[in-house]
Amino acid sequence: MNISLCTLFEGNYHYGVAALANSLVASGYQGELWVGYRGPLPRWVLDAPGFDPQVGHFQASPSLVLRFVVLDTPLHFTYYKPTFIADLLAQNPQLDTVAYIDPDIVVKCDWPALAGWFLDGGVALCEDVNFRFPARHPKRLLWREHFAPHGFVERRPLDRYFNAGFIGIPRSSIAFLDLWRRVCEVVVAYNGPKLIKVGGGAALFNSTDQDAMNFALTACDDKLNTVGADGMDFMPGGYYLSHAIGPAKPWHGGHIRRALRGFPPSLPAKAYFAYANHPIRVFSDNELARRKLTLQIAGAIGRVYRRT
CATH class of the missing domain: 3.90.550.10 (Spore Coat Polysaccharide Biosynthesis Protein SpsA; Chain A)
Structure with missing residues (x-):
């Protein structure tokens, strides 16, 4: 096919x-x-x-x-x-x-x-x-x-x-x-x-x-x-695609700010950064490392505080 x-x-x-x-x-x-x-x-x-x-x-x-x-x-x-x-x-x-x-x-x-x-x-x-x-x-x-x-x-x-x-x-x-x-x-x-x-x-x-x-x-x-x-990835357990719906896209950043408002990083946001830079590179190594760090910090915040 x-x-x-x-x-x-x-x-x-x-x-x-x-x-x-x-x-x-x-x-x-x-x-x-x-x-x-x-x-x-x-x-x-x-x-x-x-x-x-x-x-x-x-x-x-x-x-x-x-x-x-x-x-x-x-x-x-x-x-x-x-x-x-x-x-x-x-x-x-x-x-x-x-x-x-x-x-x-x-x-x-x-x-x-x-x-x-x-x-x-x-x-x-x-x-x-x-x-x-x-x-x-x-x-x-x-x-x-x-x-x-x-x-x-x-x-x-x-x-x-x-x-x-x-x-x-x-x-x-x-x-x-x-x-x-x-x-x-x-x-x-x-x-x-x-x-x-x-x-x-x-x-x-x-x-x-x-x-x-x-x-x-x-x-x-x-x-x-x-x-x-x-x-x-609209609910746990998926393995086909990951879709970052909504106006705030993973590449926009702001993960820590949203986590402090009770909205931790989504599964699609994490999936995006798993594929963000290889083989096509859109970020420098330092910029990608910084963005992944903010994602990790936002994830840590989300483990102790999130809106229900």
Whole structure:
């Protein structure tokens, strides 16, 4: 099976792209990471001996090449995921599956374990931190009513809510990408092209891009290959991915300050620094050592003080 991976970034999320790429090397993945981006490329790319600016390719290791694709879209990148994945499948007919991974995720398991997610032609998904979402939840009923005039009809009930930070699409499910894209268009028309968190939990679309994907999953009949919320370290016991959700990303720092407020470092913050600097280096040795020390101090604070 020919599988390729992709991600999207802008701004300081390049720190996450580097760690994601490093974790893929550590996992034993061999192939390409397609990186769609907006704005300037970081110095760790532009100054790297393995970067070819003519084609936008960066040989990060003997086994991994990053292929940078500049994008011009007014959409928040979370709405652009189905378009980006569909373009990669259309432009690379040799690919059987394309998996998208957010740049605030690292891979913890070896590649053969992760590759099992893509077998048997299913759409690969991971449950969200708030994964219980009954099929006749009031918000699902409101979604059904909202999308019906646009021609979308539920084809199956789902009782789980999935995180949009990771999704694997086999070529046999390429029609789902068009469905997901069109659902995103309806949400964008309702909330605007750049908002991804709107209002409180009672808002029709609170996690707007993710809500769009979850409704689209009910409006198709593709097979789903799923794991629980532990698959992204949203609860203990996971071994696939680690996802640093929320506005404070591990590379932002501030771990001690947050620990003093009762919020110790998360599992994903610790996982990020395990892959932050090899083989792609984004920090000096001294800077990385300082950041790891502050993480350890914050962890010690968290063992004696945390909010419940």
